[in-house]
Amino acid sequence: MEPKLLIIGVTGNVGKEVASLLSKRAVPFKAAVRKLSSAAPQPYRTDVYLDITKPESFALALQGVERIFLIRPPAISDPRYFEPFLQEASLAKVKHIVFLSLLGAQTLFFVPHRKIEKRILKTNMKYTFLRPSFFMQNLNTTHLEEIRDDHRIFVPAGQGRTSFIDVRDIAEVAVRVLTEEGHENRAYDLTGSEALTYGEVAARMTEAWGIPITYANPSIADFKAYWKKKGFPADMINVMTGIYFTAKIGAAKKVTRDLERLIGRPPITIGQYVKDYRSIFGWM
Ligand SMILES: NC(=O)c1ccc[n+]([C@@H]2O[C@H](COP(=O)([O-])OP(=O)(O)OC[C@H]3O[C@@H](n4cnc5c(N)ncnc54)[C@H](OP(=O)(O)O)[C@@H]3O)[C@@H](O)[C@H]2O)c1
Incomplete structure (x- = not known):
């Protein structure tokens, strides 16, 4: 059976920690990569080719997926690039998208993170916005x-x-949100x-x-x-x-208590x- 989780940004600061925690906890997931490597396969992890700017890469990566961890790669500042991916994810029956946003994004109308949040809100997927400092x-x-x-x-x-x-704490929250119920349609301020x-x-x-x-x-x-x-x-x-x-x-x-509450x-x-x-x- 295809893994139900798709993790984007697995070679980056946060995604790498998310992938590592999922593997440690024996949770199967698809790791979205732009370069498929010939390295030995890892248990619980299935690498799939995905480039957010290349719609032809979406269908295979999204097959069987119910939840996505999405980041905005720093080099992509135009939120319009995310539109085709979000549309296809909705059509592919993804139920929940967990997006790595930015602390205070809800008041920063000019940042790409807020514009992506707004695009996610327009889809029929449930969302969780992680807004870290x-x-x-x-x-x-x-x-x-x-x-x-x-x-x-x-x-x-x-x-x-x-x-x-610490990004290890963000990853801990992300893994909870991706593997537990009860975080749908919420935003967490993480510091x-x-x-x-x-x-x-x-x-x-x-x-x-x-x-x-x-x-x-x-x-x-x-x-x-x-x-x-x-x-x-x-x-x-x-x-x-x-x-x-x-x-x-x-x-x-700004210091908040969301993180401590979520990870105990x-x-x-x-x-x-x-x-x-x-x-x-x-x-x-
Ligand atoms: N740094 C901070 O203090 C801070 C604070 C709050 C929020 N944030 C937000 O966090 C996000 C960055 O997270 P991060 O630091 O974990 O990322 P990162 O270390 O910069 O890594 C970016 C990841 O995105 C992947 N990627 C790049 N272009 C892609 C594409 N076209 N399609 C699919 N994947 C692509 C990269 O893969 P490749 O290996 O293929 O390049 C890499 O895995 C940004 O949106 C940033 O604004 C950062």
């Missing part, structure tokens, strides 16, 4: 080099606070348990690793110049600048995260 894992992906090589966090967020969340400044994050790193990490708090001009030198496209630099400006003015500090334990703290990811930052 800023990922801790941005520190070991986007900001890895500056922390590992220069021993500093280089973001223009002033003394603004951010309620960082960590505390809102920290980047100076406090640097202090937690220093404490856990025994290596002094500082918070540089550059000007916006210096921040943009740094990423331009790294070869980043201007539109991506502008998105990043906007995200840190939001943190600077205090709009990223406190969220992973930044102190725990920096310990767990020590080797990823290059410290043995």
Whole structure:
């Protein structure tokens, strides 16, 4: 029998953790990939080709599927790309779609996440919107080099606070929502348990690793110049600048209890995260 769950974004931050938890819990699922690999098959996981921008890839991937975990790949900012996929999912009798959105999306009419939420609401599928705050894992992906090589966090967020969340906690919620009843037609605001400044994050790193990490708090001009030198496209630099400006003015500090209520334990703290990811930052 075909697995009833389809997970999109399985090579990304959140999807990778969702796939790993489903496998650990022996829940069969289809993993949507853009490149089918020749690696040995994994128990409980069936890889299927799916590209959100290629409607010809939808039918096979959706066969037998009842629930979908959907993310918006960061490179796709035009919500119209999701329309054909959502229509075909509805017609294929998918009952429930779990969408990784963004904290505060319901009030941010201009973000693609809200536009995708609205498109999902127009279908006949049940929905659950997971609206997380800023990922801790941005520190070991986007900001890895500056922390590992220069021993500093280089973001223009002033003394603004951010309620960082660990993607492993988001995945825990996603798996519950995908495998339990009772989450249909709901939206969850998911954050960590505390809102920290980047100076406090640097202090937690220093404490856990025994290596002094500082918070540089550059000007916006210096921040943009740094990423331009790294070869980043201007539109991506502008998105990043906007995200840190939001943190600077205090709009990223909201702390909610939805996560703890859903998973029955406190969220992973930044102190725990920096310990767990020590080797990823290059410290043995
Ligand atoms: N970072 C944050 O702090 C934060 C906070 C709140 C919300 N979010 C939202 O979270 C989402 C990103 O999640 P993430 O960090 O887990 O993703 P990610 O690590 O950027 O990975 C993106 C995933 O999407 C897949 N993908 C790319 N293009 C695709 C396509 N055309 N069709 C199907 N799959 C495609 C990629 O697969 P390939 O291997 O094929 O490229 C990859 O698995 C974004 O919408 C972002 O706005 C992020």
